[in-house]
Amino acid sequence: MRRTALLALALASLPALLAAQTGAPRYQPWGLELKDMDRSVKPGDDFYNYALGTWLRDHPIPADKVGAGYNYDLPDEIEDQVRRIVEQAAATPTSPTASKVGDFYAAWMDDRAIEAHGLAPLKPWLARIDAVQTRPQLIQLMMRPGYAAPINIGISTDADDPTHYMADAGQARLGLPTRDYYLLTGEKYDAIRRAYRAYLIRLQDLAGISDAAAKTDRIIALETRLSQDQWTPEQRRDPVKTHNPMTRTQLTALAPEMDWTPTLAAMGLGGAAKVNVSEPSAVAAASKRLGDVPLSTWKEWMTVRFLSNAAPFLPKAFDQANFDFYSKTLRGVPEQRARWKRGMALIDDALGEAVGAIYVQQYWSPATQAKADELVADMQAAYKDKIDAATWMDDATRKAALAKLATFDPRVGHPKKWIDYSTLTVSRTDPLANNLAVADFQWRLQLQRFPKPVDRGLWYMTPQTVNAYYDPTMNQITLPAAILQPPFFDASADPAVNYAETGATTIGHEMGHGFDDQGRQFDESGRLRDWWSKDTAAKYNVQADRLANQFDQYEPIPGVHIKGRLTLGENLADLGGLETAYAAYRRYVARHGEPPVLNGMTGDQRFFLAFAQAWQGKRRDEAVRQQLLSDPHSPDKYRVNGIVRNFGPWYRAFDVKPGDAMYLPPEQRVSIWH
Known part of the structure; x- marks a missing residue:
């Protein structure tokens, strides 16, 4: 493909x-x-x-x-070709942005330091989940870059006026690739679900989380329930059915548990007069789950999702568990790619245009x-x-x-115009912090663009x-x-x-x-x-x-x-x-x-x-x-x-x-x- x-x-x-x-x-x-x-x-x-x-x-x-x-x-x-550019930036950076490219790559490649740091880089991020005491706190943490949520809120082009941006909300991806993996019957899918359960238990055991099996069963039950209400990939292809602009009043009637006004304000979208809801029934159902599923279960779910997303940046046992399930079980790949190759993909996502500017000079x-x-x-x-x-x-x-x-x-x-990475902070010693800093940087970029006309040069x-x-x-x-x-x-x-x-x-x-x-x-x-x-x-x-x-x-x-x-x-x-x-x-x-x-x-x-x-x-x-x-x-x-x-x-x-x-x-x- x-x-x-x-x-x-x-x-x-x-x-x-x-x-x-x-x-x-x-x-x-x-x-x-x-x-x-x-x-x-x-x-x-x-x-x-x-x-x-x-x-x-x-x-x-x-x-x-x-x-x-x-x-x-x-x-x-x-x-x-990109590896040569990145390694040069790591060895002898020629600009502040090149230094960030080099530091990002060096932090990722230092697997000995990752092992030595153990769980320390993880703890402050999980502590924020542990500190949640109320549903409004839970929802606001879910909307912060780096944390999982059952409803995604973002920014896209307004289909009614493509010269302007619009806030949007829709169903979020779960731990398995699509709803079919939760709902289809047969031994093949039963085996995948068993492997998924074992993976979530393994992550929690590695993180020192107690009672992992019982927590995993609650997490999978929650995700299965969410999947039943999600739209199929075929349904999500319909641009008319997925275009549903709503006012705050309409949003509140559809999904009251989301506390839309304070939630959007906390995200920097307080000025959004309307929000497009791409899958209204799925968003309404997920909102109900925020109200009827215990807060403790949602915190368990957020913790495991964070562990899974962070696994490649943690000690090898986490990384291997993530590979064993998502690549070996789900896609049939027997061996992990070389670490430097995976680093190239991460840099492309994190500082892609910084590398791209050099790539164009050399190869275009x-x-x-x-x-x-x-x-x-x-x-x-x-x-x-x-x-x-x-x-x-x-x-x-x-x-x-x-x-x-x-x-x-x-x-x-x-x-014609490159992204300015001057406000992105990159550590040479903490790849997990770098990954989360990139997520925050990319969200802040979107917020800067949101009140302005659509930038056709992006x-x-x-x-x-x-x-x-x-x-x-x-x-x-x-x-x-x-x-x-x-x-x-x-x-x-x-x-x-x-x-x-x-x-x-x-x-x-x-x-x-x-x-x-x-x-x-x-x-x-x-x-x-x-x-x-x-x-x-x-x-x-x-x-x-x-x-x-x-x-x-x-x-x-x-x-x-x-x-x-x-x-x-x-x-x-x-x-x-x-x-x-x-x-x-x-x-x-x-x-x-x-x-x-x-x-x-x-x-x-x-x-x-x-x-x-x-x-x-x-x-x-x-x-x-x-x-x-x-x-x-x-x-x-x-x-x-x-x-x-x-x-x-x-x-x-x-x-x-x-x-x-x-x-x-x-x-x-x-x-x-x-």
Whole structure:
């Protein structure tokens, strides 16, 4: 799985870009690894295994990883680059911010000091929980950075007025990944719940907390009760149902136990006239639990949640217990990652833009930015052609869609203005305090922005992140520097490869999010508004429903199917990205002539092969289970097979016919833009 709100880039076709190509592509012979293919597989029976079967068979998953493939290999390379930056900052800092980067890393890496300090760094944080005597005190402590709460309160963009921020409240994540882990029946889930219970007992034993088993049973009973009232991941994808602005009076009527006025004031949100409640019934139910569950049980729950979150920063026994449950049991990973590698992830979260500013200086070039800008423009033109030609759209909806496309705001490489870390305090000896200081710093940053207009220059990923995203409230796509390199960006590769690997799976995909089942409900300014005619929306929904039903049928691991509604947005973006990138590629061919046959493959065959290989990946079964229960992205294989079987040009390229396992009759194929 490459990206969470997957945008990435598209290497395109522009003649100027092609003229500038020099050298050989990194992946051979023309941008792909043909040795990864399994030609004994018939393309129409299993296209993913045809494209990647040899790699899938012969490439093991490293012992310290949840999966293998391009989306794991490239981050490893970036990690090495960032490590050199961080270690230099630790050894010879050149600025106060660099000193903070070095101190943060040094504190994390000094595992001997962590062992020597024992429980001492933990005690003042747990003492605050012990000191709670009343429900109002409990709620106010829950809302402090670093502590767990059954209701999350934060700040986001106002969907009614995307030029301003708004306070929001919603259901909080519990100790297990999703409500399904508490509620599903069967031995597999019983075993996970037993392991979770053992983990919570182990944490309390290590912390010297008495009567751990009885406390754990009360904690799990509380979380199970909370999970029963929480919304499913599918329900939480609905931008209309999760947009419920409420006044203080309405909040109090919905969830009186939260004491909204003093609670918001204590958080620095006393001036918030309204709060958006994303899951009203879940918030109301959690509020009731604050009133009817004993204060002592809530304190036990907060203590264990704090221990669990703090475990990686505590002596090895805590860290190992956390790894054994969350990585080994829940995701099937047998070995802990090297400490320095985990440190890179922590620094990316804590001081990511401080490192990013150095990363950009060393690894980013204006030439790459110029190429990427051209690629975005190329795919934007292809989408315009598709919208113009969409026979199912009426004129009014088409006009609005074109306006939205024209106002897409692509950001490439890195922020223009960097975060100021001058008010962040970092210790060279206490990694737990550093982690909590970061949480407090990030909350204070949000509070500073809250009364001001929305800052469209903010980035929610660092330049060294191999990822990208689309923000519907900004109508904005963001493409960090780190992803603009092979295998996802290679100016020397065959145009067919570039159109598929980057045009389809990245820029085309991300632009497609602006028109998926969620994104299509936001207009060109990012406002949540129904700009579709009823007839056009009905025609769109027929196709969307059919795609959801198709994916419901896929069963990646025994007993667990893909959730077609949960993954619908990503699947629609995958299909729309493929359709549009292929159209852009054929436009290129029309300008430059039919490409030669290479290694026995036509240009169209290379295009679809590249699309498949762009999703090179395999994951451990337990990680796939967690993905299927909670993640809006389908497993890699189905992002290929589940998509191409709906697309006529793929059938023609590989002569797929009735009787082939992936064949769908034309009337059963889903069409968005073709």
